[in-house]
Amino acid sequence: MSIVKRRFFAGFTGSQTKWLNSMAEKGYRLVKTGKIEYVFDECEPGKYVYVVEYVGDKSFEEEEKYKAFLEDLGYQVFYKNVNLAYSTNKLTFRPWADKAGKLSTLKTTFNKELLIVEKENDGKPFRLHTEKQDQIDYYNRMSRPWYFAVFMALLLAIIYWPSVLPTAVCGGLAVILALPVIIMTLKARKIKKEKELEE
């Protein structure tokens, strides 16, 4: 029997991973994703494990290639949106993305910023990035859209200057948006230090 759950995790890939895994432990396997809908079928509890990965910086071609590679390994892969914005635009500009990924369209990468990857539980932790350099690169890529958001908020604060309230609001927003950047930078730095000793 299928059940539908509605959740929205935005860019919090860790929380989304945790939630999907807790559903799997209860005996629900993901079969379909919508914007905020997750459709599950009943399965043997703990049979599957999940991990969510950010791929919003990749071009459509690169995203599809990566997805095909994961599917070749025997994993099940779903696309997931990171935002709730409704777009009728033909084009969305992503200055932080790689090459062709800079232009996102409904037909290509828009609303496909995340991959939900499922594999059969073999008792080992399910991680996609096990190499330290790879983990550092991943944090750097993930923090790029946030850099852009901070920059936009600061730009607005400057535009509104010297009117106090809007400047303060935009400045405050910039500080809040900077938090994920700081967290991810610290994480990347910690791994970098470990890496220097080990390799």
Place this chain on the structure above:
Amino acid sequence: MKDNVKSGALTEVTFFILLSLYEPKHGYAIMQFIDEKTNGRLVLGAGSLYGAINTLTEKGWIEPYGDSDGRKKEYVITEKGRQIAEKELQRLRDLTETAACIMQK
């Protein structure tokens, strides 16, 4: 994945991927090979493997093998890759020799 160019040292994962491809293999078989040969000590995630395969292909150390239409894509080590692996083996031999010399005194 960055390998130390100056000293010529490969990361353990790079070396294992090269070793695994002395016989053509697809991605899953590479992961299995590493798991088996290290008794599960070294874990290679799919994302890291994907990055490594791309980097090693760009460097010309490995290459796609055969016609993979409709089948899982396979890779094999190249002549250049073999030379790199042999150099790494020599480097490790020198290292263990030095270590043994010092530590067994």
